[in-house]
Amino acid sequence: MADPRPADAVPAPTSDVGAGTRVSAAVRHRYSLLTRRDKLILTLMVGIPTILDLVFIWAPTIASVGLSFTNWRGIGAITAQNWVGLRNYTFLFTQYLFFWPAVEHNLIWLIFFVCIATPFGMFLAVLLDRDIRGSAIYQNAFFLPVVLSLAVVGFIWELLYAPGSSGLIDGALGLTSQTNAIDWLGTPGLNLWAVLVAASWRQVGYIMILYLAGLKSVDPTLREAAAIDGANEWQTFFRVVFPVMAPINTVILVVTVIESLRAFDIAYIINHGKNGLELLSTLITNNSISEANLIGFGSAIAVVLLVISLGPIILYLNRVFREES
Amino acid sequence: MASSGDTPRGPALPDPGTTQLSRRTVLKGVAGVAGLAGVSAFLAACGAGATTAPTKAPAASAAPGGGAASAPPPAASATGQVTVGSNNSDPAPKKGMELINAAFTQATGIAVQMNTVDHNTYQDQITSYLQGTPQDDFLWFSGHRMRFFADQGLVTPIDDVWSSVKNNFTSAFATAVTGNDGKVYGIPIDYYPWAVFYRKSVFQQHNYQIPTTWDQLITLCQTMQKDGLIPFAFGDKDGWPAMGTFDILDLRLNGYDFHIGLLTGKQKWTDPRVTAVFDQWKKLLPYCDSQFAGLTWQQSADKLIQKKAGMYLLGLFVSQEFTAAGSPADLADLDFFAFPYLGTQYDAEKALDAPIDVIMMSAKSRTLQQDMANAKAYLDFWSKGSTQLIMFKQGTGLIPTANDTDTSGYSALDKKAVQIVSEAKKITQFLDRDSRPDFAGANGMQSFLAKFLANPNQNLMALQTTIQNFWDSLPPET
Helix, strand or coil, rough: CCCHHHHHHCCCCCCCHHHHHHHHHHHHHHHHHCCCCHHHHHHHHHHHHHHHHHHHHHHHHHHHHHHHCCCCCCCCCCCHHHHHHHHHHHHHHCCCCHHHHHHHHHHHHHHHHHHHHHHHHHHHHHCCCCCCCCCHHHHHHHHHHHHHHHHHHHHHHHHHCCHHHCHHHHHHHHCCCCCCCCCCCCCCCHHHHHHHHHHHHCCCCCHHHHHHHHHHHCCCHHHHHHHHHHHHHHHHHHHHHHHHHHHHHHHHHHHHHHHHHHHCCHHHHCCCCCCCCCCHHHHHHHHHHCCCCCCCHHHHHHHHHHHHHHHHHHHHHHHHHHHHH | CCCCCCCCCCCCCCCHHHHHHHHHHHHCCHHHHHHHHHHHHHHHHHHHHHHCCCCCCCCCCCCCCCCCCCCCCCCCCCCCCCEEEEECHHHHHHHHHHHHHHHHHHCCHHHHHEEHHHCCHHHHHHHHHCCCCCCEEEECCCCCCHHHHHCCCCCCCCCHHHHHHHHHHHHHHHHHHHCCCCCCEEEEEEEEEECEEEEHHHHEEEEEEEECCCHHHHHHHHHHHHHCCEEECCCCCCHHHHHHHHHHHHHHHHHHHHHHHHHCCCCCCCCHHHHHHHHHHHHHHHHEECCCHHHHHHHHHHHCCCCCCEEEEECCCHHHHHHHCHHHHHHHHHHCCCEEEEHHHHHHHHHEECCCCEEEECHHHHHCHHHHHHHHHHHHCEEECCHHHHHHCCCCCCEECCCCCCHHHCCCHHHHHHHHHHHHCEEECCHHHHHHHHHCCCCCCHHHHHHHHHCCCCHHHHHHHHHHHHHHHHHCCC
C-alpha cells in the first residue's frame, strides 16, 4: 500500500494528456476496491431507483404543490391566468365548510386506531402467542378481514348497518320501527364511529398478525430468565418482551399512522365522504378526480395532507437513522 | 394495434391524458379509478387499430365526409365501424343498447364497438374521458352539463345531422340540445318527468284526494301519519335526490328565471328568496322519511311498493324498481301527480324537472376522422322513434323523445308522463344538470343540502353565505 509515487508523480495540470491520464488511472486502479464493472452496476443500482423516485414521486409531488396555486380544472394548458396565488389555501382554511371537519375526522381516526384498534390487535396477538387450543382457527378468523379490500369491508358493513328492518344490527336490536330505528351510517356524528368500528375490524387482524410474527421471534430464553428471576406475566411482558420488540413496535406505529391518514375506501364506498364522513382523502378525490375536476383546489388539500404526513415520516426516519448511527 | 409508423395519429396516448393520469396517481386518489380510465383508453386504442382498415391517409384533416354524412348512408352498403361510449350499465338499459346496436348494424352494415362504463364512474371520469381517447359517439345529459363541455371544445357540433332530423322533435328539445354558441351538440334520446308518485290502491283504501294546494298537501300528510304511513318516502344517501325537492320548491316559489339564474351564478345564494325555499322545505321535512340519509332511492322506492310510505317525489325511473319487484299489478298501481301549487305567480309556469338524455359526438376521438360518416349515421339512427322504442321496451321508465314514436304500447303512466311535460311552460333539467359540475358535486351542493337536512333549524343565512362563498371560489368557467 505504501507507495510514495502518487504524491509527486501526478502532475497538477492535465495539459500533458498522455502521461497524466495513464498515471492517475493507474493510481485509481491501485486504490479503488471497485472495478469499472462494479462502478457501472452501482451507478445503475443507485441511479435507476433515484430516477424512478424522482419521476414517480418527487415530480408529481412538486407538480401538486405547483398546481395548488392555480385554479386549473384539467382542461387545456395552464396559463398565467390560472395563477391564483394563495387563494385556494385561504378559502380552504377560512371558508370551506368541509375542511376542518375532515381534519378533525382524520385526527379522530388516528386517535381511535392508536388508542383502541392497534392495542387490541396487540392484545389478541399476545393471547394467541400462548399456544392456546385452536390458536390457528382464531388466527385465521381474526386475519380473514385483512384479506378483504376495504371497499368490500365497506359493502359488508353497509348491510349490517342498514337502518330499520333491512339492517342486521337494527333488526337484532329490535329497532325496526320508523321512530326508533338507528340510522348508523346516515346520522352525522354517529356514522364516523360506526365506520371506525368497521375499519378496526380489519385493522385489528392486520396488527395482530404483524405483532404475532414479532412475538414468535422473541428468544424464549429471555422469558425463561425472567421467570427464573421471579417476574410475573405482566412484568415479563412489559419489562422484557415489549422492549425487545422495539423495532416491531415502530413498524406497527408507522403502519397505524399511515392507515389512519390514508383512510379513504370505506367512507367513499358508503357515501362518497359526505354528511359526517368527510376525510381529507375523500375531499381530494371529490374535488379533483370527480366530474368537478377542480384540480387546483384538490391539489391544495393534497398538499395539506402531505404536510401532515411528513410529521410521522420525519419522526420515523429520525429514529431509524439514530439507531443506525 | 398494428398502426403503421408513418401515421401521425398513432394509438399512442396523447400528452394531456398521460400527464393527467400520472398526476392523479399522486393525489392519493383511487388507483382503481385511474386504472379504469387507462383501461378504457386502452380499449379504445385497440378498437381503433384492430378493426378498421384505414380508408384514407389519417393526416388528411380536411373534415372527411363533412357534408356527405348529413343523410344516413344507404342501407347495408356502408362498411367500417363506429365506437360508442355508454353509461347504461344497469342490466335493462344495457340490453337495450345492445339491441339498438344490433339493429343499427343490420340496417347499415356498420359495426358498433360499444364501451360500457359504470354510470357513476362514467360521470366522475367524463372530463378526462373526453380529453383522452373517447369513443366517436357517447351518451350524456343535456342542459348546462352539455353546454359546459361544448364550450370547452370537447364535443363536435352536429348541425348537419340535426337539420335533417329536427322535424322529428319539438322545439323544447331543440333548445335543450343547443349550445351557448347556437350550434347543436346532441340528439335527445329520452326524458323523464319528476313528480309525486303514489299507489292508487293506497289512496283508494284511505279515501285520499290528490292535493293541489300546499294546505291540502300538509293536511294529507297529517292524515297519512295518523294512518301509520310515512307521508313522503325520501332517500338521499346518493346526495342528488334532495336536489329534486329543492328544484320544485324553488320553481314553485320563485319561478323558472330565478331558479336558472341561481344555478348559473346570475343570482346570489344569499338572496332571501333562497331562504324562503329552505323555510318551505322545513315545513315538509316532518313528513319525510326520517331515515333519508342512509337510504338509496331504490330502498325508498321499496317503501312505496310495500305501502309503508304514501308518496314519493322522484323521477319516472322509480317505475324501474316497481318493474324489478316483479309484479305487474304493482306497476299498474303506480301513478303520480304534479307537485302542488303554492299560490304564487309562478304557478302558471307549471314548471318541473324533466331531464333529457342525449347522445353526442366527441371531438378528440382518435377514430373520428375515419368514422365520421358512421358516427353521424349512428346519431341519425338514434333520432328515430323506432330506435328509442327499443330502449323504452326494456322497462327503463325513460320516455322516447322522437315525434314519430309509436305510442300504442305506452301505459297509462307513460301517457300521463308525456302529458305533464307537454303541458309545462317551463322545463328544467335538474339541479346538477342545470349548474356547473364543480358546484353540484359530492362536496359541493350535495353536501350543502345534506348539511341543511341534518339540522334544518340552523342559521340558514350562514349556510347560504357558505354556499355563495363556495360558488365565488370556483374558477371561471371558460
